[in-house]
Amino acid sequence: MSDWKPKRFWKEAKVVEAEQGFVIALDARPVRTPAKAPLIVPTLALAEAIAAEWDAQAHDVDPATMPVTKGANAAIDKVRVQRDEVVALLAEYGDSDLLCYRATGPENLVARQAAGWDPMLDWAANALGARLFVGEGVMHVPQTERALGLLRAELARFDDFELAAVHDLVSISGSLVLALAVTHAALGEEDAWRLSRIDEDWQIAQWGEDEDAAISAESKRQAFVAAARFYRLTQR
Template identity: 30%
Template sequence: MLSNNSKILLRIITTVYNSGIRKYVTPPKRFYRKTGVVTSNGKYEITLDQRKLKTPNGSPFYVESEPLAIAIATEWDAQKEVVDRSSMHLTALSSTVIDNPNNLQKTDIINYLVNYLNTDTVLFHSGEEESLKKLQTSEWDPVVNWFNERYQVQLTATDGLEIPSFPPGTAMNISRYLTSYNEAALHGFMFAVDTIKSIILTCACVDRFITPEKAVLLARLEEEYQQGYWGRVEWAHDVQQLDSQARLAAAVLMIHLNSSNVFIKHKNI
């Protein structure tokens, strides 16, 4: 028979286990038949049947880019029996721009992105495994060299734990480039950087130097190298890789569809 202490411990474990199970919320069933886009005063709203979409905070949901509105409506239309909000990255990004839960200003986002260079994935090479370092040099250095030429900076990689040092003017050059984007696009930059841990790879994607698929592989280079040595759990690693690709692709799309060249301007007659 179990002692009193064992019974108490068993009840605690059971309670925690059951509580963990209840945390998984079942996605809501699809409650609309069709999606649409309506426009008014230069803003585009998403409709689910006759109801207009709202943000998580209850604010009216709108974007200022018609192509982006169509892409968001497509996200909602692509839902099947249930509505999986975790797969609708453009909807989530646009809601974040409107609700701005962290009260971020444009300068806050730019500073965050520029400061990310101190921990950028592709600037930290292996200092222990020579074969891994050789792989990193061959795969990462071309992107870093492109970034240096594109943004007139001089970034160099390190094979130690110390933070890389950059010449004066580096932050200013990159900040000047980022300032040309509006806040919605900058949220896309931030989402991309958080996904692949690299402002360098993000900019390479935005400028179409590499594809999102390639960027994710470069960001996962050390992980892929270790998996090649120790073995790969295909279903788990494939899901992670595809999820990162989807997030990064949505972020890049968010940036492009919030850039000035996609806004439709109507001339007054």
């Protein structure tokens, strides 16, 4: 396997205003996505964050240190070309939302889930009009078409860049409700992450933490926080 990595060839990454938004130029060369599309983003804040990531690269370019650039690439190369499929995929989480599936015991876990998750389901009902039902165990809990339709409509209103962020918030947490609460600023991303981890954290408290699992969880937490930041950078 080759150890070749792209090298830094530019002196300065700067933001340039364009007709459709903002581009990032490496000296005089505009950045393109992996699919060779022009990297044009909708807000100055997002463009400045991307430029900062390129400026922070040293001798070798490390994409792992460039989450904002990665999110913008995903919005253009993936979400934009299959938008309907992405909306449909995320909408399916409304019919299987993490917050709707509760433990049958022990009592302290049941109570912890109710204390953390019930207020968020109430928020979805009040803010979005989507009341989701709760069940015990892993058997499917049917939701109403009205609630699912309202959640689909909420997803459809996002632009491509916002939807790229929402995709990560949903897929990492397993909860469409928590992701939407973050986008509405009804819940901070760290609180949303903790709520998504109630089951895992309870297990850790009982049996201790596996080192590999802890590393994986921290990586996911960082990705979740990065997705929330990306969403905020898209806001005009």
